[in-house]
Every structure is written in structure tokens, then in C-alpha cells.
Amino acid sequence: MKIAVLWSSPNTDGLTAAAKDQFLSGLQKTDAKIEEIHLNKLQIEHCEACGRGWGSCAVTGNFWKKDDFSNVYEKLVQADGIVLVSAVYWHDITECMKAFLDRLRRCETAHNHFLSGKRCILIACAGGTGLGAIECLHNMEETLKHMGMRAYDRIPVIRYNKEYMLPALVAAGEMYAERIVSGFDMQY
Incomplete structure (x- = not known):
């Protein structure tokens, strides 16, 4: 069983990295x-919305620019499960995660459908007041729904909750892997 953990934060020793590390453990x-x-x-690279918004990625299922997108996309296709972990900026995912998901959505929604049905875990990590975490999670899920994930x-x-949530992420990681293996499914 393969699980891809996709994460985004410029801080390799901050709250997002700690959450990712706990889930990984x-x-x-x-x-x-x-x-x-x-x-x-x-x-x-960011999507350029070429071809009046329906460029080559929507038509062919891949992106014409040569960057790291295709390599990451292939890793997600090969994975049995996907975990998205993002810092929260302005009540949303990071710009790096947004750029990747925007391009992924264009390839998946209009053409490929390789990720449809993939079972995902979403983790949003917010400093400050934490008010944006729930909105960020909602935005992440809406993006996944477009792709059938x-x-x-x-x-x-x-x-506020990191003292009890970080240890809980260890159990969440273990349970997620067990549920992927057992075929646990939630229909909605």
C-alpha cells in the first residue's frame, strides 16, 4: 500500500511540519x-488558464511546461491514499499547494479522472487565532470534490489545540493506513 503525503509550508520546523511528522509517525x-x-x-508553475481557460491540460490531461508537476502527479496516481497538509494563509491553503491543486484539477476534471475515488485526509495548520483552519479545510475538500476524490x-x-491534536495525529495516521488496507469506505 502506498500513501502520498503532500505538504506545504516554508517552515520546516513549524506547526505544519510538526503535524505532518506526527501523521507520518x-x-x-x-x-x-x-x-x-x-x-x-x-x-x-501556476496555471496560466491558456486557451481561454481550457488549454492543453484540459484537452490532453498533461501540462506543457516542464517543471515538477508531472512527477508529483504520477506519485498521486500511484498512491492508494493521499494526505494533504497545508499551512493556512488568509483562511486558505498555501500558494504552493494552490498552484499544484489548480493544475491538478484542470488535468483531472476535464480529462484524466485518475484520482477519482481516492481516499484522502486533509490537515490544515493555522497559527494566530486559528480562525482560517476550518475555511481552509472546506476549500481543500471542495477542490477534491471537483476531481471525484x-x-x-x-x-x-x-x-490552541496543538497540545492534544499533534498526539492525536499519530493515531490518525495509523488508523488511516489500516482503513486503506481494509477497504473501509464511506459513501457520500
Whole structure:
């Protein structure tokens, strides 16, 4: 079983990295083969909405620019499960995650459908007041719905709850891997 953990934050020692690490430690208790993908370390170009918004990615299912997008996309296609972990900026995902998901949505929704039915975990990490975490999770899920992917859990980690949420992420990672193997399904 393969699980891709896609995360985005410029801080490799902040709250988002800690949440990702806790979830990974739960996954590591299982037989999962884990692919950790740190979007901030990659070159992912923004969608240019070419062809009046319906450019080559929507027609052919791939993007014409040569960057790291196709490599990450293939890793998600090969994964049995996908975990998205993002810092929260302005009540939304990071710009790196947004650029990747915008392009992914164009390829998936209009042409490929390779990720349809994939079972996902969404984690949003907010400093400050934490008010944007829930809205960020909602936005992430709406993006996944366009591609036919399904969120199995939506986990907000904020300054207030990090003392109990970070340890809970270990159990969440372990349970997610077990549920992927058992075929657990939630229809909605």
C-alpha cells in the first residue's frame, strides 16, 4: 500500500511540519510505503488558464511546461491514499499547494479522472487565532470534490489545540493506513 503525503509550508520546523511528522509517525507503524512530497522544495508553475481557460491540460490531461508537476502527479496516481497538509494563509491553503491543486484539477476534471475515488485526509495548520483552519479545510475538500476524490477526515491543528491534536495525529495516521488496507469506505 502506498500513501502520498503532500505538504506545504516554508517552515520546516513549524506547526505544519510538526503535524505532518506526527501523521507520518502513525503511518510508519504500519506497512505503508510512504512518499513525502514537500511542495515548497519543488518548482510548480501556476496555471496560466491558456486557451481561454481550457488549454492543453484540459484537452490532453498533461501540462506543457516542464517543471515538477508531472512527477508529483504520477506519485498521486500511484498512491492508494493521499494526505494533504497545508499551512493556512488568509483562511486558505498555501500558494504552493494552490498552484499544484489548480493544475491538478484542470488535468483531472476535464480529462484524466485518475484520482477519482481516492481516499484522502486533509490537515490544515493555522497559527494566530486559528480562525482560517476550518475555511481552509472546506476549500481543500471542495477542490477534491471537483476531481471525484473523497475526504475521509478534515483535521484542524491550531495554536490552541496543538497540545492534544499533534498526539492525536499519530493515531490518525495509523488508523488511516489500516482503513486503506481494509477497504473501509464511506459513501457520500
